[in-house]
Amino acid sequence: MPDYSCDALIIGSGQAGNPLATALAEAGRTVILVEEAQLGGSCVNYGCVPTKTLLASAERLHQVRTAGELGIRLGGAATVDMPAVIARKDALLATSRKNLAKNFDPKHENTTLLRGHAAFTGPHEILVQESKEHSSTIKAKQIFINTGTRPAVPNIPGLAESDYLTTTTLLDIQEVPEHLLILGGGYIGLEFGQMFRRFGSRITIIETGHQLLEREDDDVCECLQKALVDDGIELVFDAQTQRVSRNEAGELTLTLDTPKGGRRLHGSHLLVATGRHPNSDTLNLEAAGVKTDEKGYIQVNSKLQTAARHIYALGDVHGGPQFTHISYDDFRVVRDNLLHRGHRSAKQRPLPYCVFTDPQLGRIGLSEDQAKAQGIKYRVSKLPVRKIGRAQQTGEQTGFWKVLVGPDDRILGAAILGPEAGDIMTILQVAMTGRLRYQQLQNMVIAHPIWAEGLNVVWKELAE
Numbered sequence: 001m002p003d004y005s006c007d008a009l010i011i012g013s014g015q016a017g018n019p020l021a022t023a024l025a026e027a028g029r030t031v032i033l034v035e036e037a038q039l040g041g042s043c044v045n046y047g048c049v050p051t052k053t054l055l056a057s058a059e060r061l062h063q064v065r066t067a068g069e070l071g072i073r074l075g076g077a078a079t080v081d082m083p084a085v086i087a088r089k090d091a092l093l094a095t096s097r098k099n100l101a102k103n104f105d106p107k108h109e110n111t112t113l114l115r116g117h118a119a120f121t122g123p124h125e126i127l128v129q130e131s132k133e134h135s136s137t138i139k140a141k142q143i144f145i146n147t148g149t150r151p152a153v154p155n156i157p158g159l160a161e162s163d164y165l166t167t168t169t170l171l172d173i174q175e176v177p178e179h180l181l182i183l184g185g186g187y188i189g190l191e192f193g194q195m196f197r198r199f200g201s202r203i204t205i206i207e208t209g210h211q212l213l214e215r216e217d218d219d220v221c222e223c224l225q226k227a228l229v230d231d232g233i234e235l236v237f238d239a240q241t242q243r244v245s246r247n248e249a250g251e252l253t254l255t256l257d258t259p260k261g262g263r264r265l266h267g268s269h270l271l272v273a274t275g276r277h278p279n280s281d282t283l284n285l286e287a288a289g290v291k292t293d294e295k296g297y298i299q300v301n302s303k304l305q306t307a308a309r310h311i312y313a314l315g316d317v318h319g320g321p322q323f324t325h326i327s328y329d330d331f332r333v334v335r336d337n338l339l340h341r342g343h344r345s346a347k348q349r350p351l352p353y354c355v356f357t358d359p360q361l362g363r364i365g366l367s368e369d370q371a372k373a374q375g376i377k378y379r380v381s382k383l384p385v386r387k388i389g390r391a392q393q394t395g396e397q398t399g400f401w402k403v404l405v406g407p408d409d410r411i412l413g414a415a416i417l418g419p420e421a422g423d424i425m426t427i428l429q430v431a432m433t434g435r436l437r438y439q440q441l442q443n444m445v446i447a448h449p450i451w452a453e454g455l456n457v458v459w460k461e462l463a464e
């Protein structure tokens with residue numbers, strides 16, 4: 001006899017698992033959610049929320065330091081109080097977790113929260129290790145895996161002994177690193193790099209490819225790279241790290257292979273931001289007949305069912321774009337198909353995203369490179385941010401907007417690099433969803449003087 005039985009068992013309190021638990025329970029199903037760490041998963045505890053909270057502190061410090069450009073004189077030099085910055089972040093996280101815990105009120109007859117590590121013992125059976133001494137067995141009609149990812153650590157000689165930081169451990173640092181070396185030029189590495197540069201660290205970002213953000217168009221990368229270099233960040237491209245060592249004085253040395261020969265970099269701290277690894281390897285998936293790809297990501301169909309059809313995988317653990325809003329949309333797919341007799345698909349949905357650098361990058365739809373690779377006909381128009389009226393008033397002039405339009409004048413995609421880029425990108429996403437022609441935005445009455453006024457003029461090069 002199992003210790004528990006339920007209609008729906010959810011493994012992982014991620015961005016899909018939490019709302020799914022609530023929706024299924026409200027629909028009258030008995031739900032058990034198993035979480036081995038903190039409620040809220042990566043977004044709340046070591047992803048979007050803590051990073052953007054720390055970035056807000058870094059951005060405010062930058063504004064204070066550059067206030068003179070707008071005629072503001074301050075008494076003394078602005079500095080960062082790192083323990084206070086971290087404490088502010090921790091307080092915010094604690095509130096988020098507390099609010100999440102309210103959903104698992106023990107008085108609610110349909111929901112149970114179990115704390116521990118879950119692993120399959122059969123297609124419908126799970127063992128939850130609640131402590132060293134105590135475990136429980138659960139039998140469930142349907143199972144939903146929302147176990148996310150963890151930092152992937154490359155196999156570099158000396159790295160394991162070098163006392164390196166991950167994107168999770170760096171979030172708790174109590175001092176400003178003197179010289180932070182960052183392995184990985186993806187969006188997470190860039191956000192941390194600029195954040196700590198503004199807190200006062202020297203920063204070197206080491207990337208194996210020939211540019212940062214490898215999926216973006218060259219002009220976007222070049223503009224962002226220039227902005228980061230202007231901020232004082234050192235970028236090293238085409239570099240393979242051969243070895244990491246730390247001497248008795250605590251100084252780190254990275255030995256690199258570059259096309260120009262060997263190179264040694266020294267620093268005080270090392271952040272490994274080289275990607276993520278799916279949390280599928282300790283679930284004993286074989287016992288349930290769930291299949292993964294060669295990297296360990298769980299294989300799913302368009303309804304997010306695994307090879308065992310009563311088991312679903314949601315969020316980062318099934319691969320594809322790893323964003324909170326995509327995991328949340330996975331919840332919508334499963335909810336609508338299971339509870340509302342829908343036919344919602346997880347394939348072919350829009351993929352908006354935002355990189356929280358300064359300038360910010362907002363992306364939606366096709367990039368120019370993607371349009372070319374797919375043989376899609378397009379016209380392109382670009383608008384430098386400095387030509388938008390708002391830029392004159394605020395002094396924020398770095399970046400450009402780029403829009404791609406198809407032969408039917410409908411918008412195919414956009415890269416917005418500049419202030420409020422994520423929000424401007426979302427306006428374009430709405431226009432794409434409504435299948436508006438670009439002329440409708442060109443001729444729309446837009447309040448003056450806001451950033452979105454650029455939507456009247458960004459199309460200018462299409463007519464030339």
Ligand SMILES: Cc1cc2nc3c(=O)[nH]c(=O)nc-3n(C[C@H](O)[C@H](O)[C@H](O)COP(=O)(O)OP(=O)(O)OC[C@H]3O[C@@H](n4cnc5c(N)ncnc54)[C@H](O)[C@@H]3O)c2cc1C
Pocket residue numbers: 011012013014015016017034035036037038039040041042043044046047048049051116117118119146147148149167188279282283314315316317322323324325327
């Ligand atoms: C530094 C960083 C910054 C990010 N910034 C952004 C951003 O700005 N915008 C954005 O959209 N996305 C961002 N992301 C990505 C985003 O956090 C994830 O895509 C999102 O949280 C989706 O996660 P998920 O739902 O797949 O699961 P997760 O939120 O990862 O949750 C998985 C949960 O499962 C638990 N778990 C794992 N295995 C087991 C097991 N066997 N038993 C019990 N519990 C288990 C884990 O403890 C965890 O709580 C960022 C990520 C990182 C790391």
